[in-house]
Amino acid sequence: MAQVNSINNKTSQLTVDPGATANSFIQYNVNASNKFIMGIDNSASNAFKISAGSALGTTDTFITTTAGIITRPLQCAFAYRNSSIASNVTGDGTAYTLAATTKIFDQGSNFSSPTFTAPVTGYYYLSVKMYIRNEPTAASTSGTIAIITTARTYTFFLDNPSVLPNSGTDFVESVYVFTNMTAADTMTTTLTMSGGTKTISMFGSAAQFYTGITGSLIC
Amino acid sequence: MAQINSINNATSKLTIDPGASGNSFVQFNVNASSKFIVGIDDSASDVFKISQGSALGTNDTFIMNTSGVPRMPLQAAFLGYLPSTDTNATGDTTQYTLGGTTALTKVFDQGTNFTTAGVFTAPVTGRYHLSGMIYLGALTSSNNLATIDIVTTATIYDINFNCSSVISSGKLSIGINTMASMTAGDTAFVRTRAEGTSKVVSVLGGANANSSFSGYLVC
Numbered sequence: 244m245a246q247v248n249s250i251n252n253k254t255s256q257l258t259v260d261p262g263a264t265a266n267s268f269i270q271y272n273v274n275a276s277n278k279f280i281m282g283i284d285n286s287a288s289n290a291f292k293i294s295a296g297s298a299l300g301t302t303d304t305f306i307t308t309t310a311g312i313i314t315r316p317l318q319c320a321f322a323y324r325n326s327s328i329a330s331n332v333t334g335d336g337t338a339y340t341l342a343a344t345t346k347i348f349d350q351g352s353n354f355s356s357p358t359f360t361a362p363v364t365g366y367y368y369l370s371v372k373m374y375i376r377n378e379p380t381a382a383s384t385s386g387t388i389a390i391i392t393t394a395r396t397y398t399f400f401l402d403n404p405s406v407l408p409n410s411g412t413d414f415v416e417s418v419y420v421f422t423n424m425t426a427a428d429t430m431t432t433t434l435t436m437s438g439g440t441k442t443i444s445m446f447g448s449a450a451q452f453y454t455g456i457t458g459s460l461i462c
Numbered sequence: 463m464a465q466i467n468s469i470n471n472a473t474s475k476l477t478i479d480p481g482a483s484g485n486s487f488v489q490f491n492v493n494a495s496s497k498f499i500v501g502i503d504d505s506a507s508d509v510f511k512i513s514q515g516s517a518l519g520t521n522d523t524f525i526m527n528t529s530g531v532p533r534m535p536l537q538a539a540f541l542g543y544l545p546s547t548d549t550n551a552t553g554d555t556t557q558y559t560l561g562g563t564t565a566l567t568k569v570f571d572q573g574t575n576f577t578t579a580g581v582f583t584a585p586v587t588g589r590y591h592l593s594g595m596i597y598l599g600a601l602t603s604s605n606n607l608a609t610i611d612i613v614t615t616a617t618i619y620d621i622n623f624n625c626s627s628v629i630s631s632g633k634l635s636i637g638i639n640t641m642a643s644m645t646a647g648d649t650a651f652v653r654t655r656a657e658g659t660s661k662v663v664s665v666l667g668g669a670n671a672n673s674s675f676s677g678y679l680v681c
Binding site: 409 | 498621626
């Protein structure tokens with residue numbers, strides 16, 4: 244018969260074992276309220292989990308497989324993109340705020356177009372990619388891509404954008420930062436092209452990630 | 463005398479203590495089969511570990527030292543670079559895959575999910591941070607487009623622009639990074655192409671890892 248829950252003071256081993264094929268866990272309560280549960284989810288290939296509440300497999304916050312690969316299914320992480328073109332948004336100095344309305348994923352639901360809101364205080368990776376169209380037509384002479392957080396603005400300068408388009412009228416730039424954010428701080432992204440006409444568009448596609456915003460809480 | 467394993471129902475404190483120098487842990491079994499062990503590895507400066515199996519120090523999946531710095535030694539993470547130059551790789555719109563001609567040199571590959579052919583395969587479903595960098599050579603002013611893509615099973619992430627006015631000595635570095643959602647078994651690789659000439663553009667390699675592909679599982 245399998246060993247069941249036991250404390251062995253001689254070996255300092257605290258063993259948790261259902262004595263059959265089933266979950267093996269410790270339940271943490273506060274005044275009879277189930278807060279967290281930690282242990283082996285037998286129904287999920289014996290992964291080790293830390294889950295909020297009273298059930299492994301529901302509200303899992305930390306999972307390590309038997310191969311040692313760790314996922315955090317509720318950790319803040321998001322990716323949104325433009326699935327269609329936004330026409331004539333800048334070129335004359337207008338600061339265009341990227342909408343990025345098509346969700347690829349959004350763990351924690353912290354992005355509401357066009358704004359990401361930090362759920363907790365921490366250090367975040369933030370990135371924006373912009374597929375810029377019609378530059379030669381607009382004849383802009385300068386431009387900036389900005390990641391704007393509550394604490395500060397990170398600016399990428401396009402000093403001579405007229406030379407950047409490919410054989411057509413397009414070019415793509417990407418800007419990313421690793422930054423600190425306080426809980427409830429926000430982030431938006433803008434493109435400002437100046438010195439020309441308001442005929443620059445932000446390209447988007449349902450098939451490919453041409454333009455969009457991504458980010459995640461690192462630590 | 464040191465406190466040994468005990469349960470204090472008045473304070474709801476469960477204490478695990480070997481009563482001497484030694485490991486302090488909880489063993490999670492399923493029907494007498496050791497699945498995971500969680501606790502203090504006294505032989506490793508008293509770090510807190512979650513380890514697969516029955517021994518702290520073997521198959522450690524999560525380690526936190528007494529300063530609060532965590533590590534995940536089995537987490538998917540990789541870096542590979544092109545060790546030598548591939549000449550005549552593109553220039554005529556040919557899509558060149560990093561690792562597809564000359565095998566990449568691996569710097570690290572936790573979990574062995576990355577091949578020297580430049581292909582990363584996601585071991586579990588999750589959110590991955592992926593970065594690519596390409597160093598092009600033998601460019602001329604006729605090369606009116608350079609691109610770098612991260613191609614995943616689900617999505618292509620693309621950077622492109624006219625490189626004819628920004629090259630120096632015929633060389634140009636272009637980079638890309640993104641957060642990507644990948645399902646277990648999905649693949650990712652880096653590719654590049656240049657346009658405007660015949661197939662004379664090189665992808666420069668070397669020990670400085672100027673042309674590389676890296677990534678890790680975030681959450």
